[in-house]
Amino acid sequence: MPTFVKYLIVFFISMVPIVELRGAVPIGVTYFGLNYYLTLLVCVIGNMIPVPFIYLFGRKILVWGSKLKFVGKLFNWVLQKGEKAGKKLTSNASKRGPFIALMLFVGIPIPGTGAWTGTLAASMLNFGMKKSAKAVMLGVLMAGIIMLVISLLAKAGITSFSDLIH
Numbered sequence: 001m002p003t004f005v006k007y008l009i010v011f012f013i014s015m016v017p018i019v020e021l022r023g024a025v026p027i028g029v030t031y032f033g034l035n036y037y038l039t040l041l042v043c044v045i046g047n048m049i050p051v052p053f054i055y056l057f058g059r060k061i062l063v064w065g066s067k068l069k070f071v072g073k074l075f076n077w078v079l080q081k082g083e084k085a086g087k088k089l090t091s092n093a094s095k096r097g098p099f100i101a102l103m104l105f106v107g108i109p110i111p112g113t114g115a116w117t118g119t120l121a122a123s124m125l126n127f128g129m130k131k132s133a134k135a136v137m138l139g140v141l142m143a144g145i146i147m148l149v150i151s152l153l154a155k156a157g158i159t160s161f162s163d164l165i166h
Contacts, residue, residue, distance in 0.1 A: 006032040007042050014046030017116040021047040021144050022109045029151040036152065040144050047115050047140050048133075054119040055129055058082070062120075081112070082120035098127055099135045106139025109147055115140050 010032070014024035021043035028039035062082070065075030085105065106118035115136050122132035153159075 003034070006034055007038070010034070010039060011042050011046040014043040015050055018111075018114070020114045020116065021140060022114065022147055025144055025147040026151040026154070029148065030155050036148060040148050044137075044140055044144050047144075048137060051115055051119050051133055051136055052129070054116060055123045055132055058120045059123050078120075081117065082124050085112075085117050085121035086124045088121075098122075098125065099131060102127065102132065102135040103139045103142070106136050107142030107146075109143045114143070 006028070010024040010028035013019055013027060014021040016023075024043045024046065025039060028034045028043065029036055059079070059082070062075050062079040066072050066079055068075070088105070102118055102122055105113050105121070106115055118136050118139060119132060122136070127135075
């Protein structure tokens with residue numbers, strides 16, 4: 001498979017909700033053996049492309065879709081997840097405010113966090129488009145670097161802390 005196609009695959013994987021760059025970086029680095037820095041750049045760009053659309057239209061689409069017969073439950077579940085994330089963000093916000101909370105929420109790669117959920121939560125709380133995009137971008141960079149380090153450690157065969165210190 002041509003290298004360009006591999007980069008295109010990780011680019012599109014990084015756009016997928018839930019998986020995002022948290023799944024795309026390890027695939028690019030460990031499975032495809034792509035250049036680390038270029039993989040990170042491609043994945044960050046791919047992960048950020050949906051952000052303005054999610055901010056502007058996410059809540060509206062979810063509210064509309066929650067009333068539909070077959071997909072209403074799914075849309076309602078996503079809407080509740082976004083609202084829950086928004087409440088969590090505001091409750092964790094320190095004096096620095098929601099910016100740092102949003103950045104950390106997106107940047108710490110655990111299930112249920114990421115650019116999609118963070119942006120949806122920010123839009124529900126009316127954080128502002130520019131401020132939200134900056135916080136999400138920093139969070140995506142943080143998550144990308146964390147996932148890159150984990151991928152490189154896995155590629156080197158380091159699977160536990162004891163492997164690291166020996």
